[in-house]
Amino acid sequence: xxxxxxxxxxxALAGIQDGAxxxxxxxxxxxxxxxxxxxLIAQGAKDLTVVNxxxxxxxxxxxxxxxxxxxxxxxxxxxxKLELELVPQGNLAERIRAAGAGIGAFFCPTGFxxxxxxxxxxxxxxxxxxxxxxxxxxxxxxxxxxAGDRWGNLVFRxxxxxxxxxxxxxxxxxxxxxxxxxxxGALDPESIVTPGIFVSKxxxxxxxxxxxxxxxxxx
Amino acid sequence: MTxxxxxxxxxxxxxxxxxxIFDGAVVNLGIGQPTLVANxxxxxxxxxxxxxxxxxxxxxAPAAGSEDYDLINAGKxxxxxxxxGAYFHHADSFxxxxxxxLDICVLGAFQVSAKGDLANWSTGEPGAIPAVGGAMDLAIxxxxxxxxMDLLTKQGASKIVERCxxxxxxxxxxxxxxxxxATFACTAHGLQLVDAVEGLSREALEGIVGLPIAPAAP
Numbered sequence: 001x002x003x004x005x006x007x008x009x010x011x012a013l014a015g016i017q018d019g020a021x022x023x024x025x026x027x028x029x030x031x032x033x034x035x036x037x038x039x040l041i042a043q044g045a046k047d048l049t050v051v052n053x054x055x056x057x058x059x060x061x062x063x064x065x066x067x068x069x070x071x072x073x074x075x076x077x078x079x080x081k082l083e084l085e086l087v088p089q090g091n092l093a094e095r096i097r098a099a100g101a102g103i104g105a106f107f108c109p110t111g112f113x114x115x116x117x118x119x120x121x122x123x124x125x126x127x128x129x130x131x132x133x134x135x136x137x138x139x140x141x142x143x144x145x146x147a148g149d150r151w152g153n154l155v156f157r158x159x160x161x162x163x164x165x166x167x168x169x170x171x172x173x174x175x176x177x178x179x180x181x182x183x184x185g186a187l188d189p190e191s192i193v194t195p196g197i198f199v200s201k202x203x204x205x206x207x208x209x210x211x212x213x214x215x216x217x218x219x
Numbered sequence: 220m221t222x223x224x225x226x227x228x229x230x231x232x233x234x235x236x237x238x239x240i241f242d243g244a245v246v247n248l249g250i251g252q253p254t255l256v257a258n259x260x261x262x263x264x265x266x267x268x269x270x271x272x273x274x275x276x277x278x279x280a281p282a283a284g285s286e287d288y289d290l291i292n293a294g295k296x297x298x299x300x301x302x303x304g305a306y307f308h309h310a311d312s313f314x315x316x317x318x319x320x321l322d323i324c325v326l327g328a329f330q331v332s333a334k335g336d337l338a339n340w341s342t343g344e345p346g347a348i349p350a351v352g353g354a355m356d357l358a359i360x361x362x363x364x365x366x367x368m369d370l371l372t373k374q375g376a377s378k379i380v381e382r383c384x385x386x387x388x389x390x391x392x393x394x395x396x397x398x399x400x401a402t403f404a405c406t407a408h409g410l411q412l413v414d415a416v417e418g419l420s421r422e423a424l425e426g427i428v429g430l431p432i433a434p435a436a437p
Binding site for chain 2: 027028029030031053077084086087088089090091092093094096097108109110111112113114115116129156157158159160161162163164165166193
């Protein structure tokens with residue numbers, strides 16, 4: 001029997017290695033898998049390469065992960081304790097998608113002629129300039145969804161979907177939190193956003209962040 | 220030295236931009252000043268707002284107390300969804316830009332060159348924490364990229380320049396620049412006047428900007 005339901009965050013995260021590349025979903029206040037990030041801190045894997053859109057809000061989320069000396073992103077970056085590759089947001093999404101889709105590299109117009117294109121290969125195609133971009137693979141993806149079933153099928157909620165579906169595709173192992181675990185067949189097949197083939201484990205968490213007005217934004 | 224002209228207020232500038240947004244357009248309004256444009260869309264025009272974090276059909280801010288932090292705009296402010304609106308993931312959202320499906324994006328800027336190069340993501344200051352967001356994707360992706368900004372810096376220098384000195388966001392991507400003093404088109408041949416505030420002649424504007432400005436199209 002296929003059963004991707006983990007009983008706890010710790011079970012779901014067991015075995016993440018030092019040096020892993022971890023894709024972490026979320027944009028702003030929406031879709032951040034805070035429980036999994038806290039679990040990753042507790043689990044203790046070090047020297048991680050983190051792929052994420054935001055460096056955390058205040059001291060929650062990714063900021064907590066970086067909080068080795070109770071400093072957060074800016075301080076660590078200024079102190080040279082953090083290496084950073086800056087990627088235009090759409091290139092980040094497409095490079096992750098490409099990894100999940102088995103694409104070796106792709107030519108993208110974004111950033112041509114800017115310092116973020118660096119010394120990457122460029123090519124003119126039909127009169128337009130493009131930059132060669134490589135996929136971003138993850139060892140692990142940590143994402144937040146709304147509901148899932150034991151096959152790992154997922155649906156999301158509103159703008160919390162953001163990077164979840166593409167990150168789920170791009171990692172060898174994808175762990176999703178959900179607020180509701182439902183029986184097989186209960187999710188409308190026409191509405192499943194991430195089919196279970198892209199998901200390794202789901203773990204249920206309490207609903208605190210998604211009720212209208214029920215989630216206090218970090219200061 | 221420079222005589223004072225009746226500058227457009229931020230709301231007047233937003234209204235000026237909104238006037239050029241056509242009925243049926245799909246529009247992305249950048250973080251900051253451009254978000255004001257949504258408040259000034261002329262009556263009778265149906266415009267679909269796109270937010271790069273994965274929303275089409277974005278509505279106004281919710282009433283106090285009914286914020287939902289799963290439903291935020293690219294500036295991370297709570298918003299609402301209009302009937303007909305849709306959610307989608309980031310790769311689809313940016314495909315809408317690069318794929319040429321978005322009609323207009325309105326962005327702020329540090330500098331714009333006469334030929335439409337845009338610098339709006341970094342002032343290149345040493346020690347600044349770099350962040351770029353979706354600016355580069357929007358700038359080159361939308362069918363038309365418009366900039367909305369004050370014409371002059373606080374020090375009085377023109378933000379429309381012959382060549383950008385700040386790090387570039389995109390090359391030759393800006394079609395129009397809406398400012399508190401005048402509206403310009405950026406073309407392969409340089410600047411062209413669209414309109415200016417009352418009493419400000421094209422010649423005086425050339426003096427302020429320090430670049431040739433072709434007369435408005437008849």
